[in-house]
Amino acid sequence: MSPSPAASAASAPSGLDRLFRSKVFVWIVILIPGLYPAWPLFRQDPTVLADPLKYLLHHFGFVACVLLAAVLALTPLRVLLPKWRPALALNRHRRLIGVSAFFYALIHVGFQFLHEGGWPTFWTDIRKPFLLIGSITFLILLVLAVTSFKFMVRWLGGRKWKNLHRLAYLAAFLAACHQAAARKIFPVQVLWIFVPLALLELGRIIRQNSDRAPAISAPRQG
């Protein structure tokens, strides 16, 4: 697996590159936030013990948002830094990270169900805009997760699949709205999670337009 001389001139393979290529590494990074709640429960943090379900509900929702923003940030990162190998390496794990965002959202919804104490409250509350937005976000992630199998990609065909999976951007937008409404006043963490993604996307759009523009406006020869 020795890189071609041209590629190594662009960017030599580094430790970071190898680390980011590793599936084991990505799995560990993804699993840590899932195991994290064991720590405050173990040390009996009274704030967590006061309402552990609410803590878990918020924690898993938060992790789902972070992973959703992270997986969407990988593409613009690759476009903006085409020669930075770690970005390329991370882009190999987009499906894994995306599906894990769905699983965290699923756990989040499960805790919401428990927190609501079962169907009656769950069902009446889900009609309120804040939770309706969250539910739509979850349904989008569900569709994307179900169609993430290789045979589904083949069955749908590349173009259709790609268009369908553009719904992930809508999901991220809705997730940000849902998260912003989760507290009594605007939680600043929403900005930490979604503003970097928005900036990266903006950068990608500018980059792609400037790449295309000369090709269109260049005078034709002959």
Added chain:
Amino acid sequence: MRIRTPKGWELRESAVTPESLYRRRDRRDFLKTLGLGAAGALFLRSAARAADGGFPAAVNGAYPGTGLKVTPYELITHYNNFYEFGLDKADPAVNANKGWQPEPWTVEIGGMVRNPGKWDVEDLIKKFGGIEQRVYRHRCVEAWSMVVPWDGFPLSKLVAFADPQPGAKYLKMTSWMDDKLVAGQQADDGLDGRYVEGLRVDEATHELAFIATGIYGKAIPNQNGAPLRLVTPWKYGFKGIKCIGRIEFTDRAPVNTWQKLARDEYGFYANVNPKVDHPRWSQASERVIGGGLFSGRQSTLMFNGYEQQVASLYQGMDLAKNF
């Protein structure tokens, strides 16, 4: 023979937990209750000295809280909404105890009263004949609830002391906040200035309205609103303004902080009402703090269980409009 009609919330003398048992309810019991062993001494934070006058307080037999499961002290003091000291519920217990001392403390009483002035809290407590303990239900607008043994004095005593003029209809209470920001206080608490709450004078003189100076027979910790904190158990918790620095009597309804921040979600009255939902969640039921992972919800009671006592204050009002 004197015949006394018991009030609705009163319970038989035999139902009252003996004081000796009640006093033993310390943090070890709390940990046992939760079935989690005896670790975690790290979290025992000694309460900062607030108003020390009057402890230990005699239990007011009319509010014994029998039949209610009193929330453990650690949870009452580590699950706080006190945005001036941070937005997460764990923040105030840390940030409000970074050296800030709510003692000595004065409270200013002004506006339409015959007896305005600035009073030392300890002096006021002495004037009011000391403090008493009452166990009240506490229902947060975020659909969770606690049961808290408060120490303090009835707000009606303070109102009588202030001696409002006939035209005074409302109390406007303003929370203390240091202009120079003491350690732990947040510049960007999202509250847009000092915390303001208000009551109608007839609400403030209702026998349930209470000013807390303690919890569990100890001076009230900073994160719970030392040294003076309003307790109106039939209203959502956000009415319970903390660290009261000024009380003004007026003829106009004050705009309370949460009404100012989101008037479609929070009103002036904030009476606990299971039939009027918050726009983002149901108020029909609530989660009990300390219930653990597998506890369900319990039904929320009209006026948080104090309907018999306070419903007459709101007779003829549309409670869906005046939420």
